[in-house]
Amino acid sequence: MPMLNMPSLDQLDVRPVENQLTLSKWYEFENAQSVKEGGLAEDSAHCIVLFGTTITGSILLEFLNALALVNIVPTQVCAYQAHEDLPAGVAIMAYFPSGEWPKSDIRQAAGKLGCQGAILPILPQLNTPGLLVMDMDSTVIEIECIDEIARLADVYDEVASVTAEAMAGKLAFNESLHKRVAKLQGIELSLISPLKEDLPLMLGIKQLCEVLKAHQWRLAIASGGFTWFAEALQSRLDLDHVYANTLEIDGQRLTGRVIGEIVDAEKKAEVLNALRERYEVSPGQTLAIGDGANDLVMMAAADLGVAIHGKPKVVEQADAAISEGSLLQFLYFLTVPLP
Template sequence: MPMQNVIDISQLDVRPVENQLTLAKWYPFENGQLSDAISEENVTRRFIVLFGSELSGSQVAEFVASLESPVECHRICCFEAHQSLPRGIAIEVSSDTDIKDSVRNTARQVGCQGAVLNILPQLSVVGLLVMDMDSTAIEIECIDEIARLADVHDEVASVTAQAMAGQLAFSDSLHQRVAKLKGIPLSLIEPLKANLPLMPGVKELCIALKAHGWHLAIASGGFTWFAQAVQEQLGLDWVFANTLEIADQQLTGKVLGEVVDAQKKAAVLKTLQAEYKIAPEQTLAMGDGANDLVMMAAADLGIAVHGKPKVVEQADTAICQGSLLQVLYFLTVPRPE
């Protein structure tokens, strides 16, 4: 298909879409005006982002044709989020309904992931990312792994699951779980601290953000012992986590000081935003559990990372598979002129 200023989406073919659209150029759709079914007063402009797989033009055409909600497509753009990621696709749309679920489901049908952005935060502008630690920045839940070493894993994991699903207040669950760890020697858990498995792509994401002056923090319901180790590996500016009481080189089963719960996580984000004078549209938060939702709502863009169903449903956007480097898809959509 020859390059042109206006695009007929049905004419895209089976070749990679990046071979059919010039990178970072917005192409207006043919007949891409508001339809009679959508009133101008109620309409909201949004950006659909398709990412995670190398897409053909025909897959993109199938996605547009299959959208369930009433959506008017205006412009499309193919862009590069990172040299190691497949090209992303952005579509500027109008709709008078919530299209988030429709976009995710339709994207899955054509073999990729989909997100809806109401704003376009920019990697090149200084921003703030606050993230959870357990099952977000790292692949494990530290408290569950400590419990495994002490042969109380099933008891602790059961309470963890209730908390992450929002069935139990986080503060209550934390005290219940930590109490079961009483008497565990530090020597038993030192190897865990020394070998924390980072979530794939998180280090590369942090490198990319820091290269553009972003401020990075962890706000975790986990423990300072581990958060500080992650901070060192990722070059984070701040960590906020819970402090385990230790006596005679053993855990006492108690937590010291204020618990870092859902409200504290949100307060951390707001405090850092004010301290660094970050524009609201440049604030991101990401996590996997119900206790991350308040923080994610406080940010302008809340990202569920391999999240529980409730979290994926409520988050602004979600990465349900693959590397955390994919966060860059949400920060590199070219702004239309």
Template sequence: MSKTNMAQPPAEQSLVNLTLNKWFSYQDSVFLPLTNIPNKQQGLFSIAFAGDFDVSSVNSIIDFLAKQNQIVTAICQYQPDLGLAPALCFYAKNAEQAINPLVLQEFSHTLDCQLVQVAAPPSLYKPGLLVMDMDSTAITIECIDEIARLADVYDEVASVTALAMAGKLDFSESLNQRVAKLEGIEKSLIEELKSALPLMPGIKVLCQILKQHDWYLAIASGGFVPFAERVQELINLDEVHANVLEFKDDKLTGKVLGTIVDAQQKAIILESLQHKLGLEKSQTVAIGDGANDLVMMAKAGLGVAVHGKPKVVEQAQAAICEGSLLQLLYMLAIPLENEPAL
């Protein structure tokens, strides 16, 4: 950026003058380039994305963070993928206490954007692990509810699903209750449903990009194996873990076989994969939408709620509240590599 651009009055200065992937200080409405980059192991990174940003929105975010005792010391504009609009990252070097994600969400609505905070962010450019929920995360539906439609017990099953996902009912208990109502469903109908699974927008491209950077991808789902295996085929996952439905004479018996993949089991799967791959915790990411994903998300270096219920958003480290899952890249590709730290 030229000195002329840097000295423009605030009303004239545009963020397009910010060089992508470079860090700047910001004082008296002037951006000044920094020679070094933030230390990813210290402070907090606030990421504003999915918005139309200008100097006014920069000032609003800085003021909001300051009221939360987070003083911004560096700003970067970056674009992890051409399928995403540029985002802004605000670094607060001495900040330690993250802001409640629901508070971030409420503030971001005033700017018509999304705002998340991460500490010690994972790096897209090093091998990593992503463990994802399946229903309403990797795909847009709850498979058990769709099976229930076939048995004409949708309302009964969906109401129990909603209670379980909101954390108001033990997951294993709820699963057994719901599956019992599916007794007699033909296996052929399960196969038909499996063949038409709707992927969550952005998940396929996200997985392609992660695989290009040597990430290991897995599903840990409270759903069912046939659907998880189909998703594995569609987005090239390394492995899947889900519940096994019992069939007899090509019909559902209403029972689940083996260990139920509940909240604790999901966390066990994540930790087991981390150790198997020899990864640091900071290079592990878990995403999900329901209360039964929270334990897994807490065990990961970064836990992200995806279109989650308020309880899940509040307890996650970060949340993608709307839009494509490709937006996860904003949290993995902050420009922090290959340069000395501030």
């Protein structure tokens, strides 16, 4: 796509950026050619995305100034519409200082402007069928199911403390799972049936799944939670597969044990790799989302791993993050126009 000359930065004003830049058109900064001729390695050029609120020309200018303070050199910019229900986002092609990957600088600079920001190591495309593997608890749904079961059984404090340790990476997942499930022994299924029937979806997840399915994407849940709940979500979200742990039941009561293979961090990554191979997913089109330490192996195995309202350790290690707002914003990572 041919480049357009970037309007002078001092002409950017308080109007929304889409009123000042033509959507889906890449503009070159005045320094672009000299930067390219300056001997910078091509692989030091990356895409930064700015999203999450109405971005004005003034906000864009402040963000560009913040990039300059950490020696990031922008060469091209593009405003784009990820979805009709989302404000326009901004993509910036830029060169980074050698050997640096300043994710925290980008996030902090965006946050100060009321936005969110991320560096994309790749540019997956919505229009190319792909694979999205999702954690369930606190990612697809707003709750941790085991904590809610424990609340109903008056053992919430005991279970929640173990959950917190596991999600923060301070306790091996398998050990924490067995410890927590043991505290649920004797709970009647009738007590937790209403929870299964009315799982609170994370804002935007249903709409996101609908958009992805309309573009022939494969969707799966790989969860350290329980099949009882994951299977309830399968039809609601039109998922192709669900993988989770199975609670043992005896006489309509929980026995306090988990049966079958445990879906832990390594198993989640195995699921992702197996589905990528099964569906012959194109390079760069395998994505994973999650919020806890148990999701990091899966996210690292994906072409793009995104933290969703994640714990600090997860946000730090993820390729990108959505820390507030609707999961429909995930489309900002799939709709950046190719330069």
